[in-house]
Amino acid sequence: MTDSKPTQLSGLDRFFSISERGSSVGREVRGGLATFFTMAYIVVLNPLIIATAKDADGQFIADATSAPTGLVAAGTAFVAGVLCILMGVVGKVPFAMAAGLGLNAFVTYGIASQMSWEAAMGLVFLEGVIIALLVLTGFRTAVFNAIPPQLKTAISVGIGLFIALIGFVDAGFVRKAPAVPLELGIGGNLTSWPIFVFVAGLLLLVMLVARKVKGAILLGIVATTVLAIVVEAVAKVGGSGTADQPNPGGWRLVVPAMPEKIFGFENPLVLFKEFDPFGAFGSVSVIVALLLVFTLLITDFFDTMGTIVGVGGQAGLIAEDGTLPRTREILLVDSIGAAVGGAASVSSNTTYVESAAGVGEGARTGLASVVTGVLFLLAIFVSPLVAVVPHEAAAPALVVVGFLMMTAIREIDFTDYEIAIPAFLTIVLMPFSYSIANGIGAGFVSFVLIKLAKGKVREIHTLMWVVAALFVLYFALGPIKTLLGVG
Numbered sequence: 001m002t003d004s005k006p007t008q009l010s011g012l013d014r015f016f017s018i019s020e021r022g023s024s025v026g027r028e029v030r031g032g033l034a035t036f037f038t039m040a041y042i043v044v045l046n047p048l049i050i051a052t053a054k055d056a057d058g059q060f061i062a063d064a065t066s067a068p069t070g071l072v073a074a075g076t077a078f079v080a081g082v083l084c085i086l087m088g089v090v091g092k093v094p095f096a097m098a099a100g101l102g103l104n105a106f107v108t109y110g111i112a113s114q115m116s117w118e119a120a121m122g123l124v125f126l127e128g129v130i131i132a133l134l135v136l137t138g139f140r141t142a143v144f145n146a147i148p149p150q151l152k153t154a155i156s157v158g159i160g161l162f163i164a165l166i167g168f169v170d171a172g173f174v175r176k177a178p179a180v181p182l183e184l185g186i187g188g189n190l191t192s193w194p195i196f197v198f199v200a201g202l203l204l205l206v207m208l209v210a211r212k213v214k215g216a217i218l219l220g221i222v223a224t225t226v227l228a229i230v231v232e233a234v235a236k237v238g239g240s241g242t243a244d245q246p247n248p249g250g251w252r253l254v255v256p257a258m259p260e261k262i263f264g265f266e267n268p269l270v271l272f273k274e275f276d277p278f279g280a281f282g283s284v285s286v287i288v289a290l291l292l293v294f295t296l297l298i299t300d301f302f303d304t305m306g307t308i309v310g311v312g313g314q315a316g317l318i319a320e321d322g323t324l325p326r327t328r329e330i331l332l333v334d335s336i337g338a339a340v341g342g343a344a345s346v347s348s349n350t351t352y353v354e355s356a357a358g359v360g361e362g363a364r365t366g367l368a369s370v371v372t373g374v375l376f377l378l379a380i381f382v383s384p385l386v387a388v389v390p391h392e393a394a395a396p397a398l399v400v401v402g403f404l405m406m407t408a409i410r411e412i413d414f415t416d417y418e419i420a421i422p423a424f425l426t427i428v429l430m431p432f433s434y435s436i437a438n439g440i441g442a443g444f445v446s447f448v449l450i451k452l453a454k455g456k457v458r459e460i461h462t463l464m465w466v467v468a469a470l471f472v473l474y475f476a477l478g479p480i481k482t483l484l485g486v487g
Contacts, residue, residue, distance in 0.1 A: 012367070016092060021317075021364040027214075028094070031363020032371025034218045035096045038357040038394050039372075041170075042080065043379055044254055046099045047072035050347060055112040055120065056283070061345055062117075062274050070266045075346045077379040078268035083337045083349050084373030088366030091330040095311060096355045096372045097337050102435070103299060104347035111280075111292055119279030121342045123289065126277055127296040128339025128348065134301075135332045144305055144331070146463040149322040150412050151443055152309045154423035157409045158430035158439045159310035163353050164402025165431040171198035171395035172252050192249035193237045194392045197228045202396040209360075209400055217361045217397045224393040228256035252391045259388060265381055271345040287484060291477065296338075298474045299437045300348055304334045306436040307351045314405050315359045353436070356401040418454065422447035441471035 013019050018028065051072040054060055062068050080098035087095050112120040134140045147155075168174040172195055177183035185195055201224030208216035231237070232255060239255050241247035280289045308331075312324050324330070330351075337349035358368045409427075414420040426443030430436055448468040451460050473480075 016365040016367045023364040027362035028367035031358035031361040031368040034361040035358030036372045036375040037221045039354040042098045046076040053108045055117045074266035075268040075271045079344045081373045081376030087333045088369030092366035094363035094368035095351045099347045100350040115283035118276040121275035121345045122277040124342030132335035146461040150419045153411045154426040155306045156310035156313040158427040160402045160405025162430040163398045167395040167398030170391040198392040205396045256390045274345040302437040302440045357397045360401045
């Protein structure tokens with residue numbers, strides 16, 4: 001695809017500031033495609049988490065008699081599509097949104113296990129409303145602007161390591177092991193066809209990026225997917241199996257193959273009647289309900305903040321003073337995503353760190369997010385095609401983008417321990433604890449404590465005190481629940 005000239009689409013160019021940000025329509029389209037393919041897995045994975053589990057009443061979501069995976073897949077794609085387009089048009093940044101991984105697992109196993117699905121999704125809706133109010137009052141934006149610039153850089157670097165680890169783990173290149181936390185491949189060996197496909201895709205992508213080939217990330221994903229389909233057709237590897245009959249050498253999440261059919265449709269609007277905003281307060285105590293909402297809120301709040309700092313920095317959208325244009329609009333759309341995700345019974349939707357794949361492809365404006373959103377909406381009708389791309393084909397893009405984001409580490413002054421230690425904790429705890437929020441929390445708390453220990457209280461922004469205190473509460477939630485006897 002050749003880059004379109006902005007003069008041919010002057011209205012589009014002016015609205016999204018395409019030329020102003022040094023981009024082009026072609027680059028934005030490629031970026032939108034790359035982002036979609038790196039996060040399309042959520043259309044398959046979200047239903048496997050939400051639709052296959054029963055609530056405290058022993059019911060599947062939407063009162064279905066069996067796991068409604070197709071319906072939840074359609075709902076996941078629909079909500080993601082609408083929110084991506086909204087982020088592109090309102091936020092005007094290349095940040096894509098979809099149901100948040102980790103959050104959906106917490107909603108399923110930490111909330112729905114204590115109440116009905118309707119009540120659990122009602123809490124997600126309430127959390128989204130609260131975050132939206134924090135944006136409208138200016139609190140969330142003020143917190144974003146209060147973060148020291150070098151700590152923002154550390155967040156970006158930490159996210160780079162985090163998404164690289166996600167790529168390695170999703171592809172099975174790095175796995176949990178019996179004797180050590182992680183190991184290479186299977187039993188320390190790279191002995192499966194899916195791992196071969198991942199390695200081949202990674203090497204191809206590395207060469208394309210090193211040669212600065214246009215569309216490198218997208219080309220890498222497509223080429224690796226084709227290779228995966230060929231390998232499966234010849235080797236008949238199969239899936240990763242079940243807990244009773246595992247197949248460690250199998251494909252993770254989906255088995256790549258030409259789909260038997262291309263079109264399919266489930267009405268996602270059905271799910272919008274499946275939430276009860278106040279049902280939780282009749283199932284559990286008020287204290288438990290509030291603690292559950294707080295856990296959702298703090299995770300959503302700072303995961304998103306970390307993502308927009310990291311991806312925005314990679315896109316060159318962060319100003320020298322550490323601010324991001326249209327921060328209020330971006331955070332408002334993200335907050336709406338949490339509420340809409342609960343209302344649609346697909347869990348809280350949040351800004352995806354995989355947006356960095358599109359930025360790595362050259363995306364700099366909201367047009368890329370619109371492209372991603374349109375593809376998600378199309379995925380409602382062509383879900384069989386979405387399921388073709390295995391983790392092993394998309395994961396190389398995450399690893400390479402992780403490298404690109406980590407290059408910002410040169411901007412941190414590691415000779416100044418007052419910022420170096422908080423930056424270090426932020427960077428390492430994101431991948432080590434598999435949580436963006438945990439890394440940010442460790443960085444914020446240590447930053448405040450070090451400044452306090454050195455008698456530099458005046459250098460601590462008031463909101464940094466507030467946020468650090470909230471993170472102390474967040475990290476102490478377990479003991480607090482025990483003391484209150486709420487489990």
